Amino acid sequence: MKDKRYSSRNRCLKVVFALIALIYTSLQTSATDTSFDLPPRQNNVLSLKEFCDSIERLSFECRDSVTIDQIRRGNMPSHLSRAVVITDTLTDALGNIHAVSLAVSRDVMAIGSDTDYLLIPVLPLTAQRIVNIFDASLPTRKISDLIHRRATVKTTPHPMTPDSTMSTIPVYLRYDSIVRAHYRSGDFVAGHKKDIVITNRIGEDPSRMYIYGWHYPDGRAIQPLSGAHNLYHVDYSHGIRLVSNTVIVDGRQQRLKDILADPVLFTLLSDEASPMTVSSYPLP
Numbered sequence: 124m125k126d127k128r129y130s131s132r133n134r135c136l137k138v139v140f141a142l143i144a145l146i147y148t149s150l151q152t153s154a155t156d157t158s159f160d161l162p163p164r165q166n167n168v169l170s171l172k173e174f175c176d177s178i179e180r181l182s183f184e185c186r187d188s189v190t191i192d193q194i195r196r197g198n199m200p201s202h203l204s205r206a207v208v209i210t211d212t213l214t215d216a217l218g219n220i221h222a223v224s225l226a227v228s229r230d231v232m233a234i235g236s237d238t239d240y241l242l243i244p245v246l247p248l249t250a251q252r253i254v255n256i257f258d259a260s261l262p263t264r265k266i267s268d269l270i271h272r273r274a275t276v277k278t279t280p281h282p283m284t285p286d287s288t289m290s291t292i293p294v295y296l297r298y299d300s301i302v303r304a305h306y307r308s309g310d311f312v313a314g315h316k317k318d319i320v321i322t323n324r325i326g327e328d329p330s331r332m333y334i335y336g337w338h339y340p341d342g343r344a345i346q347p348l349s350g351a352h353n354l355y356h357v358d359y360s361h362g363i364r365l366v367s368n369t370v371i372v373d374g375r376q377q378r379l380k381d382i383l384a385d386p387v388l389f390t391l392l393s394d395e396a397s398p399m400t401v402s403s404y405p406l407p
Contacts, residue, residue: 157206157226159257159365164197171235174198179292183357187249193234194253200233200240202309206367209273213391223391224371225379227262227270229311231362237308242299242316244290244361247332247354250319251404259365260321260379260402264335264348265394266366267318274313276306277340281315282360289358298359314338316362317346324350326401332356354404 169177174193178186193199206226213223232253233240245253254261262270271277281301288294302315318336325333331350337360338344346360368379372391382388383399393399 157208158204159206159226159228159259159367161199161201161204162195162197162256164199168193168196168198171239171241174234175241175292175296183246183290183355187245190234190243190245191249191252191256194232194256198234198236200235200237200308202230202237203228203233203365205229205309206365207273207311209269211269211273216387216390219387221373221388221391222371225266225392226367226369227266228259228365229309231316231364240308241295242303242362244295244357244359245363246357247319247404248406250363251406253363254365255403257365258368260368261404262318262320262364262366263383263393263395263399264320264322266392267320267336267364268338268342268344268394270364271313271336271338271342274311276310276312277338278302278305278312278314279340280337280345282345289360290356294359314340316364317360318364319361320348321399321402321404322348323395323397323399323401324348325404326399329401329405330354334361 174189178189181189207229208224208226210222210224212220214220231242234243235241250261281298283289283294283298306312314337316337317334320333320335322333324331328350330353332352332354333348333350334352335346335348336344337346366379370377370379370382370392372382372388379392380402382391383393383402386398389398
């Protein structure tokens with residue numbers, strides 16, 4: 124009986140210390156720059172119509188080359204620079220509770236202006252190149268769930284017909300018009316796209332793309348973690364969410380990849396069975 128009382132008291136103390144750390148971390152992050160550095164918008168960027176017209180008949184790889192060029196020229200809505208800081212108490216592999224803060228983009232990657240833009244799907248290696256531009260990462264499955272729980276707008280997924288048109292620009296535009304009718308530019312939104320994610324399975328088979336999410340408002344994900352597609356697949360339902368590589372754990376800054384590779388801390392941001400030694404898609 125005495126051991127049970129001590130065990131219960133220890134758990135309570137862990138929670139109290141974690142809450143203190145959470146408050147401290149929240150104060151620390153409120154004074155931290157929580158923005159993603161967007162390249163300055165150049166005068167010669169393409170309008171959304173010009174962009175769509177220019178890539179409509181290109182191969183996926185050539186489309187993505189134009190997309191990256193426009194990102195480097197700053198052709199993105201400004202709300203992508205305004206990160207959202209998610210702060211929570213999370214448990215490590217030994218059962219210890221930690222205060223964790225990470226910054227994420229409030230919507231998935233888009234091309235265009237503040238008033239006229241497209242949520243742009245890309246190939247997984249292009250997604251990796253894009254997040255690298257911002258010193259960011261793709262989410263894990265656990266981070267994807269955490270983003271959805273904390274999103275202020277949770278949209279309902281709208282699956283389109285799964286046929287050869289699902290990778291075409293007209294379907295991208297039509298899907299955008301459907302989902303974006305349910306939120307405003309700059310909202311912290313989730314549920315409208317599947318995430319291209321990082322997972323231990325990249326190390327096991329780097330020839331696949333791994334996707335997860337497309338959550339219903341109640342948190343259920345339509346898409347379980349899947350590697351059904353190879354690296355050359357893209358469709359309207361995919362999104363690229365930026366997750367900052369700088370994470371604050373108990374008031375101390377750490378790199379996301381170091382947390383994911385740590386044998387104790389990895390469970391803070393991953394729900395997989397072992398640490399993640401490969402936390403990005405390997406680029407040629």
